[in-house]
Amino acid sequence: MAEIVRRISGRFQTSTESFLGVIEIDPNSGRIASVQKGRLIESPSREDLCFDPDKVVIFSGFGDIHVHAREDETGKHIYKEDFLSVGLAAINGGVIHIADMPNNPVPPTDDQTYSRKRSLADRSPVRITLYAGIGPKTKPLSLNVPYKAFMGPSVGELFFHSNEQLEDTIRHYEGKNVSFHCEDPEILEKHQTELLHEDRRPPEAETLATDFALYLIEKYNLKGKLCHYSTGEGLQKIVKAKQKGISVTCEATPTHLYFDRTMLTDENRHWFQMNPPLRGPQDKAELIRGIREGWIDYLATDHAPHSVEEKRKGTSGISQLDTYSLFVTWLHREAEISLQKIAEICAENPGTFVNEFLPEEYGKGFGKPETGYCASFTVLDFYTPTTFRKENIRSKSGWSPFEGTTFPGSIVAVFHRGVRVK
Known part of the structure; x- marks a missing residue:
């Protein structure tokens, strides 16, 4: 799933706060262009993704x-x-x-x-x-x-x-x-x-x-x-x-x-x-x-x-x-x-x-939903269970200690530098 996204909105989580917001992405650099807190996208376009703030959490x-x-x-x-x-x-x-x-x-x-x-x-x-x-x-x-x-x-x-x-x-x-x-x-x-x-x-x-x-x-x-x-x-x-x-x-x-x-x-x-x-x-x-x-x-x-x-x-x-x-x-x-x-x-x-080890193209790098950082996000639902099975493995090893484990939540989406990759 390679899908270019211009704006993401929902509930964002950092180590110090949880906030409703809209993050705008620069498609050329794959970095965060702006962060608008306290609002959600009201009229989304085809290149916008809106996540229900009551159901999922968006992390850097x-x-x-x-x-x-x-x-x-x-x-x-x-x-x-x-x-x-x-x-x-x-x-x-x-x-x-x-x-x-x-x-x-x-x-x-x-x-x-x-x-x-x-x-x-x-x-x-x-x-x-x-x-x-x-x-x-x-x-x-x-x-x-x-x-x-x-x-x-x-x-x-x-x-x-x-x-x-x-x-x-x-x-x-x-x-x-x-x-x-x-x-x-x-x-x-x-x-x-x-x-x-x-x-x-x-x-x-x-x-x-x-x-x-x-x-x-x-x-x-x-x-x-x-x-x-x-x-x-x-x-x-x-x-x-x-x-x-x-x-x-x-x-x-x-x-x-x-x-x-x-x-x-x-x-x-x-x-x-x-x-x-x-x-x-x-x-x-x-x-x-x-x-x-x-x-x-x-x-x-x-x-x-x-x-x-x-x-x-x-x-x-x-x-x-x-x-x-x-x-x-x-x-x-x-x-x-x-x-x-x-x-x-x-x-x-x-x-x-x-x-500190990244090339300049990554801007400020990873880890924070702030302007200048990579527009990379992990979006999780903590209340929809997932049972992990052998067929879900992507590693070449082909096995996992968690085969058959039911986790309490699930992965909703993954973004890397402005592109939805999962």
């Missing part, structure tokens, strides 16, 4: 800043996903921009490998921000980009074997935007013979790595982000760091907010294997409370589209980009997260994260 377009799109110059992993399919899965999930992780066969760790991957990513139907990888002995790029450091072994070869090796590299990235996968390599090695995946990657692997990541963020003045957070104890460390004034933000995934370890069985365990693994019910409750109280900054999927065959063999990672916005309806209706907070963690904060 959602962004998922932690996705594994899998494509690089080798093409080795495009059977899992590629930049086209990940864009279609994003749109299907009500997401209009994503940020892709660097653990590829040829990781983007210098200007040349990054630029080659950038040219591939530009084929996607949504905007893709690319992380550059940090690995042993890498150095910062000349470009302004976000970086990702895997503190311990995960999927791929871009990781560190010790904290000393990590710090020896991080000291070159002083002042940069660096995201950390927090799992302590020595703890992982110590527990590698445990029977269950959850025990091989215990909570202390995350909490100890959190201590070291926070130390690095403070010492090297990093703009730090801790990825896919899973433990309540570790979250309290982040809270104290924020209160201390350390520049750190963190993510939580739908799977860590919806599922927990008590739900695992011998039949489903391989589908829910991921890094970090599912934790206990109390950890899940603490993460939801962390969103409610403002300590978690992003809803990010860690979309890891492995094939059905790989999952059956025990590969870690969960495919969940297709259900991003449907999960948001659960987050509001069942977990009682306010619409203001949803606008913050799904639209505004992801926009703020990527906007």
